[in-house]
Amino acid sequence: MELYKHQNIKIYNSLTGEKDNFKPINEGYIGMYVCGPTVYSNVHLGNVRTFMSFDVIFRYLKHLGFKVRYVRNITDAGHLENDADVGEDKITKKARLEEIEPMEVVQRYTVDFHNILNTFNFLPPSIEPTATGHIIEQIELIKTIIDNGFAYEVNGSVYFDVHKYDETNNYGVLSKRKLEDLIHNTRALDGQSDKKNPQDFALWKKAEPTHIMRWPSPWSDGFPGWHLECTAMSTKYLGDQFDIHGGGMDLKFPHHECEIAQNQAALGKSPVNYWMHANMLELNGQRMSKSTGNTVNPDELLSGNNKFFSKAYTPSVIRFFVAQSSYRSILDLTDDGLLASEKGYNRLMDGVNQLDHLKASKTSTLDIATWKQKCYDAMNDDFNTPIVIANLFEAVKYINQIKEGSATLNATDLEYLKTTIHAFVYDILGLKNDKTEAGAGTDKLSGAVQLLIKLRQEARVNKDFALSDQIRDELAEAGIQLKDGKDGTTFTTN
Numbered sequence: 001m002e003l004y005k006h007q008n009i010k011i012y013n014s015l016t017g018e019k020d021n022f023k024p025i026n027e028g029y030i031g032m033y034v035c036g037p038t039v040y041s042n043v044h045l046g047n048v049r050t051f052m053s054f055d056v057i058f059r060y061l062k063h064l065g066f067k068v069r070y071v072r073n074i075t076d077a078g079h080l081e082n083d084a085d086v087g088e089d090k091i092t093k094k095a096r097l098e099e100i101e102p103m104e105v106v107q108r109y110t111v112d113f114h115n116i117l118n119t120f121n122f123l124p125p126s127i128e129p130t131a132t133g134h135i136i137e138q139i140e141l142i143k144t145i146i147d148n149g150f151a152y153e154v155n156g157s158v159y160f161d162v163h164k165y166d167e168t169n170n171y172g173v174l175s176k177r178k179l180e181d182l183i184h185n186t187r188a189l190d191g192q193s194d195k196k197n198p199q200d201f202a203l204w205k206k207a208e209p210t211h212i213m214r215w216p217s218p219w220s221d222g223f224p225g226w227h228l229e230c231t232a233m234s235t236k237y238l239g240d241q242f243d244i245h246g247g248g249m250d251l252k253f254p255h256h257e258c259e260i261a262q263n264q265a266a267l268g269k270s271p272v273n274y275w276m277h278a279n280m281l282e283l284n285g286q287r288m289s290k291s292t293g294n295t296v297n298p299d300e301l302l303s304g305n306n307k308f309f310s311k312a313y314t315p316s317v318i319r320f321f322v323a324q325s326s327y328r329s330i331l332d333l334t335d336d337g338l339l340a341s342e343k344g345y346n347r348l349m350d351g352v353n354q355l356d357h358l359k360a361s362k363t364s365t366l367d368i369a370t371w372k373q374k375c376y377d378a379m380n381d382d383f384n385t386p387i388v389i390a391n392l393f394e395a396v397k398y399i400n401q402i403k404e405g406s407a408t409l410n411a412t413d414l415e416y417l418k419t420t421i422h423a424f425v426y427d428i429l430g431l432k433n434d435k436t437e438a439g440a441g442t443d444k445l446s447g448a449v450q451l452l453i454k455l456r457q458e459a460r461v462n463k464d465f466a467l468s469d470q471i472r473d474e475l476a477e478a479g480i481q482l483k484d485g486k487d488g489t490t491f492t493t494n
């Protein structure tokens, strides 16, 4: 029987402001949509944190046996402008290749995005649709919203009529804002806008001559408003109503509020049952921002080539660091925090590496079934990864007790302990084992090191300590540590 039938999941729902019991629309199936990146620049570390949170959620739901369709879009229909002086520069006119080709930009940053996510061991989503691939769907959606009386056209652009919508619906249902307050707090525009009201948002924008990305529509040659693509793609692949919609906290308003309004206006339904928002990532207690220079990109963090951190950190250490906070908390990226996480990660992996050396006993003195359920309970409680990690450290304690002989497990319990640790560390938290990867990944290395261990042993028997020390020291220089214990010599890699 599927694991999920035994687990009661609660999800903090931004719509209700509470932890709600999770019940999918169709039993056993989950539709999940997460707003993806805009691929006009390198992916921001804050976005990586958001996507990492949803990667763990996706992994857990799959682990429980749900059939999850996870849709994460690529925003590629952007607002790229060609700032070359139109008509004046003949060279630019002639040299097509010297102009910006938008899809070349899109391709470059999409590849960058995928590389970063692969480095961090993300699972790919089930579908990764692009905004430019869904222009027809977006135009159809606009037509429906106009037909239903919630949008109007002015000078080739189409705007969503927020005031009209709010008469029969609640604009602000997600972000808990009130339209009156929004009106009060919006400064009057300088009169250049075609909008009836400043709160209205664009569904279609007529393209200026400098705007490169443009498509024909019933209203003008132009491009869709940003909020629209997510409504078009989420309903296309997940239906008019689906289970989970996620994104960064900064998308709650206006982006997600507008998505709800578009769905209600077009289809008469609230699209999503559980709205989830991942919190922000800060750097040394302050907002990351390019303009203040308080920012580090994923590459710089991984290479150590930056002014904020004392060293390079592996993708798994960074994943571990992120998982040590709830996705709903602000996460402060600091060198001390990462160093502490690295220590914790190493301690955990040392424990994991001991698992295969543990011997089963006739009886168990530890309650593994209860411990195992505590790991699930933590994830069931709004995907509380810090508590999962606390439970994994509890298991490291068990491992050490078993090793020392102060606790025992029978064969069944030992197997439970092993499979549960592996499931949570590798499948759910998505960590890789840096400490054995080089060795365990290639049996050849392991074989070669074993041979050197044997030669060193022979040297010691022959009292050739110069040679035995040389073998140990040169291996250490190559990043392979030998450890002499009462059961012989073992090695670790770093």
Ligand SMILES: [Zn+2]
Pocket: 034, 035, 036, 230, 255
């Ligand atoms: Zn979106």
